Amino acid sequence: MSRAPALHGLGRWLKPRPPARPPQPAPADEPADELRLALDALRRAAGIAGDDLAMIEGLLNLRELEVSDIMVHRTKMATLDAGQPPADIVREVLASPHTRLPLWRDTPDNIVGVLHAKDLLRELQALGNEIDRLDVGTIARPPWFVPDVTLLTDQLKAFRRRKQHFALVVDEYGEVMGLVTLEDILEEIVGDISDEHDKAFTGARRHPDGSVSVEGSVPIRDLNRAMGWGLPDEEATTVAGLVIHEARIIPEPGQAFIFHGFRFQVMRKQRNRVTLLRVVPLRATRPRQTPEAR
Numbered sequence: 340m341s342r343a344p345a346l347h348g349l350g351r352w353l354k355p356r357p358p359a360r361p362p363q364p365a366p367a368d369e370p371a372d373e374l375r376l377a378l379d380a381l382r383r384a385a386g387i388a389g390d391d392l393a394m395i396e397g398l399l400n401l402r403e404l405e406v407s408d409i410m411v412h413r414t415k416m417a418t419l420d421a422g423q424p425p426a427d428i429v430r431e432v433l434a435s436p437h438t439r440l441p442l443w444r445d446t447p448d449n450i451v452g453v454l455h456a457k458d459l460l461r462e463l464q465a466l467g468n469e470i471d472r473l474d475v476g477t478i479a480r481p482p483w484f485v486p487d488v489t490l491l492t493d494q495l496k497a498f499r500r501r502k503q504h505f506a507l508v509v510d511e512y513g514e515v516m517g518l519v520t521l522e523d524i525l526e527e528i529v530g531d532i533s534d535e536h537d538k539a540f541t542g543a544r545r546h547p548d549g550s551v552s553v554e555g556s557v558p559i560r561d562l563n564r565a566m567g568w569g570l571p572d573e574e575a576t577t578v579a580g581l582v583i584h585e586a587r588i589i590p591e592p593g594q595a596f597i598f599h600g601f602r603f604q605v606m607r608k609q610r611n612r613v614t615l616l617r618v619v620p621l622r623a624t625r626p627r628q629t630p631e632a633r
Contacts, residue, residue, distance in 0.1 A: 401527060406494050407487035409527060410508045410517035412576055414556035418443055419454060425473035429463070432456055439505045441518065442479045450507060450515055452479025484509045487516050495524050517576075549620065552606070555579030555613040568620070570599055578603075579613035589613070597621065 417435055419428055421444040432440065432454065442452040458478045466472045485494060485506045498504060504521040542557035543565060553562060559572040559581060575581040582605070583589060585598045589611050595604040600621050607615035 401491040401495065401524070404491045404527065405487065406485060406489045406491065406506075406508050406519045407516065407576060408572060409491070409523050409560065410487070410519045410576070411523070412517045412556060412558055413515055414577075415558070416441060416518055418447060418450075419475070420444075421451060421476060421479075425470050425475070428454075428475055429459065429470055429473070432459055439520075441482065441507060442475060448515060450482050452476065453482055453505060453507075454479045482507050484513075484515075485519070486511070491524050491527065494519065495521075498524070551618045553578050553616050553618050555582075555616060568601075570601070578616060578618070582613060582616065 417437055418441045419431060421428075421442050423431075435456075438456045440454050440456075441450050442454050443449050444451045452475075454475055458480070459473075459475070462473060462478045463470065483501070483503060483506045485497070485508055487508050487510050489497075494506070498506075498521045506519055507515055508517045508519055510516050543551050543553045543562060545551050551566065555578055557578050558576055559570050559578060562568060562578060563570055563572075570578075570581060572581075575584045582596060582603050586594075586596050590596070590605045590608075590613065592605050592608050595602060597603075602619040602621055604617045604619075605613055605615075606617050607613075
């Protein structure tokens with residue numbers, strides 16, 4: 340067998356090569372753009388549409404969202420006061436649609452544990468249903484705090500790794516901002532997951548003239564889903580926060596502002612909190628691209 344081809348190849352390998360150019364950093368959004376282009380090609384080739392397409396796009400969106408974008412804001416959190424009489428705590432747990440409830444002591448900002456309804460029932464059974472002997476502090480689970488800037492992809496992995504479904508969200512100063520659950524992340528992929536215990540959205544009310552009364556603490560994402568709007572939620576979590584961010588002031592009742600195609604009028608305020616607004620769409624708005632709106 341002739342060795343000429345092998346020697347020829349060796350000679351090419353030994354020949355001096357021009358210095359390699361240093362790798363050029365790719366734009367930060369290039370991988371996401373490439374994935375979306377591939378998804379678009381797959382959609383056209385395989386006819387993927389509807390819920391299937393929304394779920395795939397929802398998965399891609401997880402790379403761009405933080406837990407602060409989907410968390411239940413602290414003003415909407417259902418919590419328990421550890422200092423209440425045991426009978427009152429049991430009554431509140433039974434009345435709540437949630438199985439896990441943050442437990443605070445002295446002040447609502449001092450979260451000392453998370454009470455699981457199953458743990459409560461087991462303890463009551465062990466005590467022979469003698470509620471007065473119940474000490475929720477002994478059965479509450481330690482709270483798990485996560486930074487508000489955690490990406491949803493990382494939080495999903497953390498939920499799986501720790502085998503937990505519930506975490507409290509804190510800002511850079513350690514202040515509780517809200518809570519996030521595994522279900523919240525799954526809803527970003529598959530859309531709303533409702534069961535017989537879920538309560539209807541009650542933070543806004545339409546008026547015959549087309550305006551909408553909105554509680555200031557309503558999360559922007561919830562309002563967008565309920566009304567089919569496209570208000571931005573990058574700089575603020577709640578509707579009141581959006582108004583304050585855009586106005587650059589803490590407005591007074593009666594003041595009105597126009598931005599993002601809507602007119603916002605402050606109707607009620609308590610101390611430094613905007614508690615009620617009237618929002619008027621000024622033109623037909625195109626819903627933002629969320630898994631539920633696609």
